Amino acid sequence: MDNQMIFDAVQEIFRDNFDDDTLVLTRETCADDIEDWDSLEQINLLTAMEKKFAIKFKLEDVRGLKNVGDLLDLVVRLTA
Amino acid sequence: MPNVYVITGATSDVGIALLGRLLATANREDVFIAQGCGDLHKLAPLCQAHPGQVRPFDVDLSDRAKVDVLIDLVGQSGLVPTHIIHLPALPVVNVKFKNFDEDRFAKDMEIQLYSIVRLCKAFLPAMAKAKFGRVLFIQTSYTIGCPPKNTAAYVMAKSALGGLLKSLAVEYARFGITVNCVAPSMMETHFLQDTPSLIVQAAAAENPMGRNATPADVVPAMEFLLSAEAGFITGVTLPVTGGSAIV
Numbered sequence: 428m429d430n431q432m433i434f435d436a437v438q439e440i441f442r443d444n445f446d447d448d449t450l451v452l453t454r455e456t457c458a459d460d461i462e463d464w465d466s467l468e469q470i471n472l473l474t475a476m477e478k479k480f481a482i483k484f485k486l487e488d489v490r491g492l493k494n495v496g497d498l499l500d501l502v503v504r505l506t507a
Numbered sequence: 508m509p510n511v512y513v514i515t516g517a518t519s520d521v522g523i524a525l526l527g528r529l530l531a532t533a534n535r536e537d538v539f540i541a542q543g544c545g546d547l548h549k550l551a552p553l554c555q556a557h558p559g560q561v562r563p564f565d566v567d568l569s570d571r572a573k574v575d576v577l578i579d580l581v582g583q584s585g586l587v588p589t590h591i592i593h594l595p596a597l598p599v600v601n602v603k604f605k606n607f608d609e610d611r612f613a614k615d616m617e618i619q620l621y622s623i624v625r626l627c628k629a630f631l632p633a634m635a636k637a638k639f640g641r642v643l644f645i646q647t648s649y650t651i652g653c654p655p656k657n658t659a660a661y662v663m664a665k666s667a668l669g670g671l672l673k674s675l676a677v678e679y680a681r682f683g684i685t686v687n688c689v690a691p692s693m694m695e696t697h698f699l700q701d702t703p704s705l706i707v708q709a710a711a712a713e714n715p716m717g718r719n720a721t722p723a724d725v726v727p728a729m730e731f732l733l734s735a736e737a738g739f740i741t742g743v744t745l746p747v748t749g750g751s752a753i754v
Binding site for chain 1: 601605655656657703704705706708709712
């Protein structure tokens, strides 16, 4: 799966989770940009990504994520 | 007089731990009616260690007719329960309210609420006549203060149990029957099988004690509430949370 495919899949997960088909992510998108994005929603997003990409996050891996770019880099690393 | 324990959800991790603890100090004549559903093999070691004392019943608590059969069988045995302990629930699912599954919720309410309503209706009158009884439910710290998002079904069912607890406590206090709950924070058992691991890890990290509860934390509190010396404590929901939920 290349980086663009991962980005598209992550964006789809965000759209589904936040019930917003118009949501457009950038690498800089962060929790301040999406009203409902709190710690629990972050776990929901990560859990959906675990299923989608057949990966497993550890709490310490996801704690320092600042934005979508960090998240994408982590997914790319774990799926490599 | 022997104690007669009716334990629903006895095959759960908490149920097995509680049974083991109670059996360790029980009199030889005490009887434990232990309900499970399709998993009674989990009770085999306890049955072998305490022959005749543990009487397992395979009952689907979501089926009212089967609950009634259990009630009839206990009645026909001539045993009058002294202790009722109600533990079962469907596993917690983390679901947004827009995806709320009403059928699953109805089944959970049958298991968590209606089954114990029927059991209490059947057994409490005789317990009241005997002037002694202990009733204990397991609730959740989610009903204390602000619950986590996406757990509406679980919180509603457990809150309904809390309502039953308070109502029974005042109605039966004069008959020497206490009705109480323990309310653990997230407890690491098979019950969490449908809970994402990240949620479990995050709950442990956020707990003031730095970990989640285990049955070994909760069962001693249950044993105390079931004891004779806890006779003046009723209507209580006792948090067992490591400080993550404080009344």
